[in-house]
Amino acid sequence: xxxxxxxxxxxxxxxxxxxxxxxxxxxxxxxxxxxxxxxxxxxxxxxxxxxxxxxxxxxxxxxxxxxxxxxxxxxxxxxxxxxxxxxxxxxxxxxxxxxxxxxxxxxxxxxxxxxxxxxxxxxxxxxxxxxxxxxxxxxxxxxxxxxxxxxxxxxxxxxxxxxxxxxxxxxxxxxxx
Numbered sequence: 001x002x003x004x005x006x007x008x009x010x011x012x013x014x015x016x017x018x019x020x021x022x023x024x025x026x027x028x029x030x031x032x033x034x035x036x037x038x039x040x041x042x043x044x045x046x047x048x049x050x051x052x053x054x055x056x057x058x059x060x061x062x063x064x065x066x067x068x069x070x071x072x073x074x075x076x077x078x079x080x081x082x083x084x085x086x087x088x089x090x091x092x093x094x095x096x097x098x099x100x101x102x103x104x105x106x107x108x109x110x111x112x113x114x115x116x117x118x119x120x121x122x123x124x125x126x127x128x129x130x131x132x133x134x135x136x137x138x139x140x141x142x143x144x145x146x147x148x149x150x151x152x153x154x155x156x157x158x159x160x161x162x163x164x165x166x167x168x169x170x171x172x173x174x175x176x177x
Contacts, residue, residue, distance in 0.1 A: 004160035006074035031056035101149040
C-alpha cells in the first residue's frame, strides 16, 4: 500500500482558464439549445439525445472535476490526473539525472495542456507555462506543470539530499541541465 505520510509538497491544479470555459460552455449551451428545440419544441435539429447529453452536460462536468495533483512524499514523487488516473502514479526519482524549473510553450512543445507527449518528452500540465523538467538516466524526460515550480523543485532537491548521501551527485543533477 502506498503511504501518504510525510508529504513535503502538495499541489492541486484544475482547468479554470476563462477562455477554456467560454469555449466549453458555448458548445454546451449550443447542444442544450438543440436538444430543447428538438425534444421540447418539436423542431428537428438532427442531434441525438446521447450527443446532446454528452456535449451539453457531460463535458462541462468532466472538465470541472478534472484535476492534476502532484505530491512529493517520503518515498517518491506522485502524479494523479483525476478522473483519468483513479490512483496516483509514482515517478521514480532514484533514476533522476537532473531537474530544473523552466518556462515552456505548452502549445508548441506539447500540443496544449493535459497529459501530452512532445519533442521534449511527456508532460502533465493544466495551465500556465511553467513547471519542473525532469530528465532520467535512460534519457526520458518528464515535465510537470506547476503554479509553484520553485517549491516543487526545492522539494525534489531536498528529497534527493535525504535519499542520496553523495552530495556530488546532487550538485551534478542540478548543474547538468
